Amino acid sequence: CVDGGDIAVLTMPWIDYMGPRKPRTVLQSIGLGHLGTCIPYCIGAKLAKPGARVFSITGDGSFLFNVQELDTAIKQETPFVVLIADNCCWGMIKNAEKRAFKKREAFCVDICSDYVKIAKGFGCHAERVEKPLDLKPAIQRAVDSGRPAVLQVPIRFVSPPGAKILASLRELQF
Template sequence: MPQMAWIKVLRNALDDDGIFVDELTQVGYVSRVAMPIYHPRTFLTSAYQGTLGAGFATAIGAKVAHPDKQVLSINGDGGFMYNVQELATAVKYNIPVVAIVFADGAYGNVRRMQQELYDNRTIASDLTNPDFVALAESFGCAAYRVETPEEMAKTLPEAFKQPVPTVIEVPFPPTPDPWSVIIPRRNRPAA
């Protein structure tokens, strides 16, 4: 499962007391069961409430509350676009949060489920995205694009040192069903 390699890199780069904010994204789903957490209140999630877009705004609030801690937000491209305008807030008030955008060009989980259940037919699950690096830079943020967990391992320490908000775009291919890790098939309802 490719999501696990990303989680390992994120955990290794984040301080033990750093704050991790997940979002409704493929890596976020898996992080709920695979991300080691060492201190209370350092894993923030909307869990299964379906609050697409809550991650980045929550991370900004966490950084304001804990300016001395690293704060890392992981987002899908669809969810990040719900609150992308908050990059302006983070720049204006000098809130150096780090946001990773896993960009698969879709509401990935929805698209995969539609393809599996409806003979590869989809509706309203594909996205048209901006260049997230150029978008972040246009707000005054630092920005990077990485394509592998190994590149992320080199980029994250630099991102955490930035005095401004940082966006890291990760072009992300369609991924396997994360639910096989979260809910073993024997415990899942029949389709």
């Protein structure tokens, strides 16, 4: 299978967890990340290795950067599975608001988009997966569909481990 991921905060731990992989089986963004690479990476991976199963993990904000490429995936008949870790916010902005405004948030309200409807609108297989035990069968249904597939998985918002450290650097005057 070919894996990809465009959540910078999760990419490095994911690489550590997965361990060694065969050459040319992982596409990932590292460092500051490449927002929106999920769907284009999946299409490219599937075209490069038509017989491989292609999976990607992305965040809800990043997913929207190139969501229109689901149309390309349908037209090119490139099946893959995208798992959206949906915390109903743009984490970078929410963290900044928490630091700047303490308890009040200006732009990050917990109104969640329906990515299942969006994906189905393009002709993709799509499901919302609420429980961890439902994830494996949902992934199997997505693979079995033979189409690009989107699994929306609600998660709770947590600040990345390094956020407090990075925020404290502001206090140092270089």
